[in-house]
Amino acid sequence: MTESQATAEKEESYSRVQAARAKGRPTSQNFIEQITEDFLELHGDRCYADDGAIIGGIARIYDLPVTVIGIEKGRGLQESIRRNFGAAHPEGYRKALRLMKQAEKFHRPVLCLVDTSGAYCGIGAEERGQGQAIAENIMEMMTLKTPIISLLIGEGGSGGALALAVADQVWMLENAIYSVISPEGCASILWKDAKKMQEAARYLKLTARDLLALGVVEQVIAEGSPKDFSSVYNTVKAMLYQQFTQALKKPTEVLLAERYQRFRRIGSFRETD
Amino acid sequence: MLKKSLFRKPKNELEYQGEGKVQRPSVPDDLYVSCPECKQTLLKAEVEEHCFICPKCNYHFKLQARRRIRLLVDNNSFQELNAGLQPVNWLEFPGYEEKLTAAQQKSGEPEGVICGAAQIGGYPVALFVMDPAFILGSMGTVVGEKITRLFEYATQQRLPVIGYTVSGGARMQEGILSLMQMAKTSGAVKLHSDAGLLYVTVLTNPTTGGVTASFAMEGDIILAEPRAVVAFAGPRVIEQTIRQKLPNGFQRAEFLLEKGFVDAIVSRNSQREYLTTVLRLHQKGGAGRD
Structure with a gap:
């Protein structure tokens, strides 16, 4: 790769990071409002609390009942504080799992909307088993007997995002990102300098196009103008309806075998005797 | 019969070297380990025998x-x-x-x-x-x-x-x-x-x-x-x-x-x-x- 290509790639990767985090970018609530009808929000994990960082409930996409679960960063400062800026606690992930199990019972497809800088790192989160909550979601989602689609609409921050992204298909908006670590975190570990995040963003291959090429996501949805998401909503709504109605026709064993294989094949290594 | 050598002055550097100049015995590094928890110096062989647990404080190496x-x-x-x-x-x-x-x-x-x-x-x-x-x-x-x-x-x-x-x-x-x-x-x-x-x-x-x-x-x-x-x-x-x-x-x-x-x-x-x-x-x- 030439130096100018590397520079262009670096700039592109980092501009996506900025776009994914931009203030005013539509959140899960916007998507729920624009692509579903009759949304009924359901609260609480039935164990500890209701985590504002995760919104969940039941709704319709056209005539199809679905369960929708979204990580919500909040619109405006007051709401963002209440929603902990989309950094969920264990009770948020447990609420999500409760609603997924409910969806399984009624054989409703599950839509997960992912937008988080990561699962919350704090005393309460650790005390209540952040790692265990995420692990359980990942494991249970792998064999949830109903179709699941995860759509990354903004930031896909590591395990906190994956806890809602074990699905039959994972889609990304054009300016969404998905990464094992934030570019700042990566740069500070690697070069002891968080300011080298642009460089890190390029190496991490966190853009939607990169991840499509790697087979980590199935679809990238074009965005157009950041001010007008109406075409995004329309596209997503139509795609979801089509994908869910198709998936509902599949025998459950086939659906689950395909879901397992989707993740099973991911990896890159050499094998010698 | 006593051998002369028994009365020789110590030459070894581990032994007495004159007023106020007692040196620490130098031993091979890999004989001892220091416990990161209680800071005790331990015989490596002893730690190994204890499943790599500190016998003093139960630290698991x-x-x-x-x-x-x-x-x-x-x-x-x-x-x-x-x-x-x-x-x-x-x-x-x-x-x-x-x-x-x-x-x-x-x-x-x-x-x-x-x-x-x-x-x-x-x-x-x-x-x-x-x-x-x-x-x-x-x-x-x-x-x-x-x-x-x-x-x-x-x-x-x-x-x-x-x-x-x-x-x-x-x-x-x-x-x-x-x-x-x-x-x-x-x-x-x-x-x-x-x-x-x-x-x-x-x-x-x-x-x-x-x-x-x-x-x-x-x-x-x-x-x-x-x-x-x-x-x-x-x-x-x-x-x-x-x-x-x-x-x-x-x-x-x-x-x-x-x-x-x-x-x-x-x-x-x-x-x-x-x-x-x-x-x-x-x-x-x-x-x-x-």
């Missing part, structure tokens, strides 16, 4: 995977599986090859986990043991693939899985593919579990990040070594996030036991016996007594 396997399984019963998987720098991440080479030299292993079939107390098991000397047990795609294959093997052979975890989390240098290993391994654990088979994890110091948030916390029975740090976000990350000092003992095994996230804390020198009992209790019974 970091233990390389091969040594741990030797301490745990029945003699000569270990048969390694998938030893030939090697990592590649697919992201062309700067400095990753050098890091891998250094880790391979330090640990003497090609990657951060050793998997195989073995017997513990006469019971056949599938076993994986992560290696702290390999980038602190970080999980890249080879670790994920080896653990996944082990669970698939165990499901096929109808074997219980015993897993020892130690990890700094998902390996940054393999980017998103490392993250995906959390889903891949968890899927294999789930299929093993759904087949009605037993999985026991033993969390060792430290088990954090993506490993905690996947297969470490998915055991039917979750054990931990005394004082092991078990966390999603490590203590340093949390201190940076919330800008306050964490309470003493936070995220240690004892804390997790109190909060309900591990079944029991088991010292290294009794794990073999403990696991043997667990395995015995999972044998099919009730066939009737004569």
